[in-house]
Amino acid sequence: xxxxxRSPRPAPRTVRGCEDDLAKYGWAGSLTAFLDxxxxxxxxHVTGLHALAARDxxxxxxxxxxxxxxxxxxxxxxNHFT
Numbered sequence: 001x002x003x004x005x006r007s008p009r010p011a012p013r014t015v016r017g018c019e020d021d022l023a024k025y026g027w028a029g030s031l032t033a034f035l036d037x038x039x040x041x042x043x044x045h046v047t048g049l050h051a052l053a054a055r056d057x058x059x060x061x062x063x064x065x066x067x068x069x070x071x072x073x074x075x076x077x078x079n080h081f082t
Contacts, residue, residue: 035078042075 019031027034049068052059062068 035081039075039078042071042078046071046075 015031018034022029022031022034046068049059049063049071053063053068054060
């Protein structure tokens with residue numbers, strides 16, 4: 001089961017609306033800077049999953065069942081966010 005493929009897509013947001021929401025949580029940077037930060041974190045998770053999968057059967061199953069692919073999909077979707 002891949003939850004990311006079964007969940008409905010969120011309603012489109014304006015850049016200004018997203019920046020306002022981020023400011024409420026103390027983010028002082030731009031939406032682009034935030035998305036870059038999120039993208040870097042997702043990529044680190046993908047890299048980590050593959051590294052762990054090389055030596056741990058549990059992580060190998062996670063990767064085999066699409067865990068890393070789902071993260072890659074999320075990463076690709078960030079490019080279409082704004």
